[in-house]
Amino acid sequence: MFWVLAFSLIISWLVAVTFTPYLGVKILRAPKQKPGNTGDHYKSSRVYEYLRALITWCVRHRRTVVFITFAMLVLSVAGMAGPVEKQFFPGSDRPEILIDVNLAPGTSVTTTDTTVKRLEELLDSMGGVENYASYVGGGAPRFFISVNPEHPDSSFAKIIVTATGPVERDRIIAALDQHVANGTFAEARIRIRRLLFGPPVDWPVSFRVVGQDPATLRKVAHQVREVMSHNPHVVNPHLEWDQRVPTLKLEIDEQRLRLMGLTPLSVAQQMQYRTDGVPIAEVRQDIRTVDVYVRGQGAKRAQNEPPIYELRNEQGQKIPLSHLGEVKLAYEDAMIRRHNRELFLAVRGEVKNAQPQDVTKALWADLESIHAALPDGYRIDIAGSLERSQEAEDSINQVFPLMIALMVTCVVLQMRSFPGVVIVLLTAPLGVIGSVVALLIFKQPFGFVALLGLIGLAGILMRNTLILTQQVSDNLEDGMLPSDAVVEAAVRRARPVVLTALAAALAFIPLTTDIFWGPMAYVLIGGVIVGTAITLFFVPALYALAFRLESR
Template structure:
């Protein structure tokens, strides 16, 4: 997958280089094209020194930075071309590009890097997963600035052709510049209308982002693995679970799309991917990982397995067929936690929650995380009988453990590893409690029923706790919609149930909404630092409150185009889109700083506003 990502990255680099050549000419485009691999090479060197690997996250950061890398070089080389067309000598034009653009480009770069500070230092799963984005962006953009203000002007001196000298201002008399001047003059003449229209578009975009754009935490992975979770009723024997797994394996083995197959019975698979959360040991649980030849084969495997499940071929188990997701682990996309002291009340409330989830058209397989009660034998020992037989409760427990599950007799240690040695009775097959016999201190055999009263009771095989409080989760998959949208819709339908909850009971939102909230919270804690750094860098460059306000005011304008694009192409707004929006805001502020500096230089040279 990373190899494919590298190919896409190289294609993006080649496309950018080709567009640069077409836009500003062959030699000027060649200068820009040379600057790109130089910048990327130095960035790779810094990544190697700091121990940052090349993976999806770092490659994604480089793709985000790619537009900025090109922008730096283009600004420097175009400044040279303009001055050379005005008759300046090459070296003087190159030094002018440094003196005019170096400072605003540097502070603009620092502003863009500061926008990624919350992601780089977030104390959450998102920070762990995507924190390297900040460092790679910082390396790439700072190296890009250094290359743009030193190496690019040097290449311009060596490679740029000679340009026809024009009188000052002649180069701005072309049809394109005349049209652009007309647009700018119109905007300035009707500036109140333009400002109000821009504000209206920004407000509409904000409303559209909040109401119309689908929300997403992290996108699905294109890895070829198919994950099949098998859950039998609690208390099922591991042999029963294995029988169900073998039937599923028999279906998978007939599919030509399956490249390899692995089954894990009684526990989850090892954590081979960051979003794959290993399940706890459970005889009633199994996991199958089928690897397809590619993403298309994976989808066909999933479709075939779902067809068998919809046909009702595995009524004894709850079988879930999924694929991997990017980002921190989110086991179930839609989830609610019912918390309270009494498990019976929890179960009653959870069933109502499940009914509400089942009523939503986009939920799949809503269920309670633990629901079934399992039968258990209880032995109420008679102290008088134990004393007469010379046994203690501890000895009875040890002998029963030896015959049923095994008894830990010692540990075998090698270096830091330790393996338990379990001793267990050699008797095979099921053992009825009535048939169990224990030995007294003098070697006599005593039937278990003689030690007290045997009874069967139903109990919860597992009770999960959240912050030491019992809870029962209700989960569901989603199809045809985004998990946050489905979660919020169900939550709205749940308001009457929430109002009727007994004292001491509550319902919390889990799943992707909870994980997204944790990520947002960890990022928001660092946003004051981000804003402070941005303000410092902008004010150091602009040296005025008015200029600082102008730069900051352009930052959210990228939302207008982003919302329009998301709605046009029916794409959700998730973490990856957030990264792009942060990068876009940085580009807007940086370009505004450079433009404002150029305008100020024009005023200082005596140029009139008109």
């Protein structure tokens, strides 16, 4: 976006100073002088007379105008921090629906597939489904930038449903949510969602409990989940890894192993063959490659007893696994996750009827008591969409000093006076006033894209201020009194400033219906219109105050 805007502005400037004057000379004709007309429409037009009177009043009451303007700015900043909804990136308007199926850790692929088939039967009975694809035992390939492929897991499945349109997509999501709420798939935790724009965010609301001991992490994480469950906007809060899975522990007796004619490697290979299976070939299907596994017969199992596996030595003799050592049935964590090499347990949930960032901030305040009681070496970090939003904003903040330095340099070269530089820079944030009004009126969230629009808006308002101050300098060179020069500059530059502002605002109207660019369009429309109107009256008052001009 930066390079597109940069080249567009540079080329448009070259066209404005070369080709546009050429067209004006070739096409435009000199206006005919009417009888009784002095030729100065700035003096003869009633509109300009009213505008001149209003600007003159602002210059005379400069302190009041400056105070009111800054008060409006403070209220707008408070509105941006409060009532305006926060959003990282909006949802996509694509027709796909993502269905995540999570069963208990350690569940076999066969059991997971049974639940998936029930879901597929339900989808077949619904209208508006164009097609769907199911992936059992792992996630789907990345087909959209915000979709993160999941790790292989026998207890996990993903179904990608393509609806015939946005209306059908929302109807299918509502119907599936109702089935899940009614307990149709009580054996699984099912998550139904649409695609999102922006970088991948696994869960909109998430907290990381960081520490060393898994048992302590689980204890604190349960407390966090309890707090999240009391928030009306959080749906299905859960721990990323909570349930422990049964595992078979074999403490091998090396002497017995040698007597039986086996080695640790042969035991490991035969156990893999009996449990997970061994890859023996690959089958190509179109552009996909599917691994073929061969697996031996299951172990003999008695109720409430560990399974009985039989191995074979080089002589082909059957040897029960229990003869090689002590076989124990133990429980361990299904997975252990690390972030920046630190052990953590994530507590996450879905959000309904609210913005994830607002919900995360509210929960963060509710977790204050848990923070205070954490043992040494343990902490809770914010994850989810708020963390990704902060990372994106930090990447912009890193170049802010350079951006401000370049802007100030350009303004100094133009103004060549400290008060003039201050005047131009003080008008940069005035766009927040109109932006907040537009966001609140049209109920639009403020997100990353809207932030980019707000940054660009500062440049637009600073350009308008430079136009006004340059006209003041021209008027002073023509011999006008300082106070008259300020008023006439605002009057004479009002029409081009207003027309360019309206052109910019009208150009963004088609983007207001776009789900991705809509918030930025509202920020620019509201900021340009209100900011330009304020600038026409605020800049003359501030100029008169900064240079201590006498009122007439």
